[in-house]
Amino acid sequence: MTTTVFPDRYRGMPVSQAGERATIEAITRVAPSAINGDDAAVLDPPNPNSLTVVTTDALVAGRHFRLDWSSAEDIGAKAVVQNAADIEAMGARPHALLLAMTLPGHTPLDFVTGVARGIRRRLDFYHMELVGGDVTMGDTLMLAMTATGRLTGPLPATRLDAAEAGQQILASGKLGWSAAGMALLEHFGPGDVPEEFLPLIGQHLSPEPAPGRGMVARAAGATAMTDNSDGLVHDLTVIAQRSRVRLDLDPHAIAPDDLLLRAARLLDRDPWEWVLTGGEDHTLLALSGSVPVTGFRVIGTCRRQGRYPVTVGGRVPRHTGGWESFGAV
Amino acid sequence: MTTTVFPDRYRGMPVSQAGERATIEAITRVAPSAINGDDAAVLDPPNPNSLTVVTTDALVAGRHFRLDWSSAEDIGAKAVVQNAADIEAMGARPHALLLAMTLPGHTPLDFVTGVARGIRRRLDFYHMELVGGDVTMGDTLMLAMTATGRLTGPLPATRLDAAEAGQQILASGKLGWSAAGMALLEHFGPGDVPEEFLPLIGQHLSPEPAPGRGMVARAAGATAMTDNSDGLVHDLTVIAQRSRVRLDLDPHAIAPDDLLLRAARLLDRDPWEWVLTGGEDHTLLALSGSVPVTGFRVIGTCRRQGRYPVTVGGRVPRHTGGWESFGAV
Numbered sequence: 001m002t003t004t005v006f007p008d009r010y011r012g013m014p015v016s017q018a019g020e021r022a023t024i025e026a027i028t029r030v031a032p033s034a035i036n037g038d039d040a041a042v043l044d045p046p047n048p049n050s051l052t053v054v055t056t057d058a059l060v061a062g063r064h065f066r067l068d069w070s071s072a073e074d075i076g077a078k079a080v081v082q083n084a085a086d087i088e089a090m091g092a093r094p095h096a097l098l099l100a101m102t103l104p105g106h107t108p109l110d111f112v113t114g115v116a117r118g119i120r121r122r123l124d125f126y127h128m129e130l131v132g133g134d135v136t137m138g139d140t141l142m143l144a145m146t147a148t149g150r151l152t153g154p155l156p157a158t159r160l161d162a163a164e165a166g167q168q169i170l171a172s173g174k175l176g177w178s179a180a181g182m183a184l185l186e187h188f189g190p191g192d193v194p195e196e197f198l199p200l201i202g203q204h205l206s207p208e209p210a211p212g213r214g215m216v217a218r219a220a221g222a223t224a225m226t227d228n229s230d231g232l233v234h235d236l237t238v239i240a241q242r243s244r245v246r247l248d249l250d251p252h253a254i255a256p257d258d259l260l261l262r263a264a265r266l267l268d269r270d271p272w273e274w275v276l277t278g279g280e281d282h283t284l285l286a287l288s289g290s291v292p293v294t295g296f297r298v299i300g301t302c303r304r305q306g307r308y309p310v311t312v313g314g315r316v317p318r319h320t321g322g323w324e325s326f327g328a329v
Numbered sequence: 330m331t332t333t334v335f336p337d338r339y340r341g342m343p344v345s346q347a348g349e350r351a352t353i354e355a356i357t358r359v360a361p362s363a364i365n366g367d368d369a370a371v372l373d374p375p376n377p378n379s380l381t382v383v384t385t386d387a388l389v390a391g392r393h394f395r396l397d398w399s400s401a402e403d404i405g406a407k408a409v410v411q412n413a414a415d416i417e418a419m420g421a422r423p424h425a426l427l428l429a430m431t432l433p434g435h436t437p438l439d440f441v442t443g444v445a446r447g448i449r450r451r452l453d454f455y456h457m458e459l460v461g462g463d464v465t466m467g468d469t470l471m472l473a474m475t476a477t478g479r480l481t482g483p484l485p486a487t488r489l490d491a492a493e494a495g496q497q498i499l500a501s502g503k504l505g506w507s508a509a510g511m512a513l514l515e516h517f518g519p520g521d522v523p524e525e526f527l528p529l530i531g532q533h534l535s536p537e538p539a540p541g542r543g544m545v546a547r548a549a550g551a552t553a554m555t556d557n558s559d560g561l562v563h564d565l566t567v568i569a570q571r572s573r574v575r576l577d578l579d580p581h582a583i584a585p586d587d588l589l590l591r592a593a594r595l596l597d598r599d600p601w602e603w604v605l606t607g608g609e610d611h612t613l614l615a616l617s618g619s620v621p622v623t624g625f626r627v628i629g630t631c632r633r634q635g636r637y638p639v640t641v642g643g644r645v646p647r648h649t650g651g652w653e654s655f656g657a658v
Contacts, residue, residue: 039418039555040384040478042486052381054460055369056427056475060467089368098385100429100473131383134473138389144429144463144473146385149369157371226368 016105072114091218179278234322240309345434401443420547508607563651569638
C-alpha cells in the first residue's frame with residue numbers, strides 16, 4: 001500500500017471546493033497505475049490465445065448500500081468484489097478495473113480517499129489495477145465499475161447456459177450470511193448488533209470471497225457458473241432456465257449453520273429465507289462433474305428439465321424471491 | 330437495425346412498473362448482442378499482437394445534458410461518441426461497449442428504448458457492439474459507459490505525453506461548434522433557434538465525428554492525440570504539459586468560420602471563446618510529422634517548452650477556460 005500523504009490543506013474539504021483534479025488525485029494516490037491518466041488505458045499484452053472478458057455493475061447510495069451502515073472503505077471494497085465475482089463466474093482472472101463515480105458536492109474529500117482505500121485493498125487481493133475512471137458531481141453517490149478479466153487456455157468460459165444433467169452443483173462460500181447481516185443491521189442498527197454476529201455484519205458490508213476460485217473450477221471441469229448476487233434460488237433459476245435443466249439442492253448441504261440459526265431465533269425469522277433468497281455473498285455456484293474442486297462443496301445435483309427450474313430435495317423451495325434492483329427502496 | 334416490436338402492454342409504462350427485466354429488454358432488443366447476458370461478456374479473439382484499450386465516462390442529467398433540450402436518442406448517441414472518441418484518441422479501433430444506467434422510477438420505458446436507439450445508431454457507425462450492462466433505479470438519470478478498443482500493429486498508442494517539438498498540430502473536425510450550439514440553446518430555447526444554426530445545435534446535442542480517424546492518424550505517424558472534450562486550449566494544455574512542449578496554434582487555421590461569426594454577432598459574444606474553450610465537439614487533435622493525414626488539417630506547430638503550454642500565434646490565448654465537471658450547475 002502506498003503511503004503518499006495527501007496535502008493537508010485538503011483535509012475535511014468537500015469535493016465541490018477541492019475540485020475535480022484533487023478528487024481524482026485522492027483516488028489515484030491510493031490506487032496508482034502506470035497506465036491510468038490518458039484518454040484510455042492500454043492493457044498489458046495478454047498471453048497467446050487468451051480472451052478478454054468484461055462486466056459492469058453499479059452501486060447506488062440508499063439502494064445498494066446505506067451511508068449510515070457502510071464505511072467509505074466498505075463501499076469501495078464491495079463494489080470491487082461485486083465486479084470481480086462476475087469475472088470469476090466466467091472462469092476468468094480479474095485483471096483491470098475502471099471507476100465512474102458520481103459524488104454530491106458536499107462529499108468530504110476524505111470520504112473519497114476512504115472509498116479508494118477500500119478499492120485498493122480489494123484490488124491487491126485480486127492482483128488487479130485501477131486503470132481508468134471518471135468523477136463527476138451529481139445528487140446521489142454512485143459507483144459504476146467495469147472490470148476486465150483474462151480467460152486463458154482452450155477451455156470455454158463457464159456460462160449460464162452450459163449446465164448438464166448429471167453434474168454436481170458446487171458452492172464456494174457462505175450462503176445467506178449477507179442477508180442475515182442486513183436483517184441484524186435493520187433490527188439493531190449498526191452500533192448495537194451483538195458481537196457474536198459480527199461475521200454476518202462483515203459479510204453484508206464487505207464480503208470477502210476467496211479470489212481465484214473461478215479459474216480453479218473451470219480448470220477442474222466446471223462448465224456453468226454464476227455467483228449468488230441476487231439470491232441462491234434466483235441465480236440458479238437463471239442457469240436452470242438457460243441450460244434447460246433442473247437444479248435440485250440437497251437440503252442437508254445448504255442447511256443454515258449455527259450462526260444463522262441463532263440470528264434467526266433472535267429476530268424470529270426463518271433462516272431458510274436467508275439461505276434461499278439472500279444474495280450478495282458473491283459465493284460462486286458451479287456445475288461440474290464428479291471430480292472434487294478445491295474450495296468448493298457439493299450442494300446438489302443437476303437433473304433433466306422438469307416442471308420447476310430449482311428444487312430442494314425434489315420439492316419446490318419454501319422461498320423463491322430474490323433481489324430486485326427495481327423494487328421499492 | 331432490428332425491427333422487433335416491444336410488447337404493446339409496456340407502451341407508456343414507467344420503468345418502476347415495467348420492472349428490471351423489461352427495462353433490460355427494452356435495451357437489448359434495440360441493441361442485441363450474442364455475447365451479452367452472462368455474468369460477463371467474452372470478447373472476440375483479438376488479432377495477434379493486438380492490445381485492448383479501455384475507457385469510461387459518465388453523463389449525468391442536468392450536468393452533461395438537459396432533458397428539455399436533448400432527446401433520448403441524442404443522449405444515448407452522445408454517450409457513445411464521448412467514449413468512442415477516447416478510444417480513437419489512443420489510435421485504436423472502438424470495439425465493445427458496456428452501459429451502467431441509473432433511472433428515476435418514473436422514467437417511461439419508451440425513453441429507455443429511445444436511449445437504446447441512439448446508442449445503436451452510433452454503435453453501427455463505429456461497428457461496435459453493446460456487450461453488457463447494468464440498470465438500476467436512482468434519483469438522477471445517469472449513463473456510465475465503458476468502451477473497449479483494439480490497438481493493432483507495432484506502433485505505440487498515441488499518448489498525451491508523446492508530442493515532440495517540430496511536429497504539426499492537426500485537427501479532424503469542428504472547433505467551437507458544440508459550445509456555440511449550447512449558447513444558442515440557452516438564448517433561444519430548443520424550439521426557437523433560427524434554422525441556419527441547426528448544424529451548431531446538432532453538433533451540441535449529438536456530435537457526429539467521422540469514425541476511424543484515430544487509427545488513420547496513428548498509422549500516418551501521429552505520436553500524441555486527444556479529443557477536444559473539455560476545450561481546445563484545456564485539452565492541448567494537458568498534452569503540452571505531459572510532453573514538456575509548447576503548442577502554438579495558428580490563428581488563421583482556427584479562426585471562427587462564417588456560421589460561428591454569425592451566431593456570435595446575433596448573441597453579442599466573442600466567437601473565439603467558443604473556439605478556444607468550447608469542448609464536446611470530440612474533434613481529434615493529433616501531433617504528427619509533416620506527412621499529410623487524411624481527414625485532418627494543420628492548425629499549429631509544436632515548439633520547445635516555453636513559459637506557456639499553449640499559445641496562439643506566439644501569444645497567450647485570449648480565452649483559456651474549459652469544462653470543469655465539478656463547476657456549479
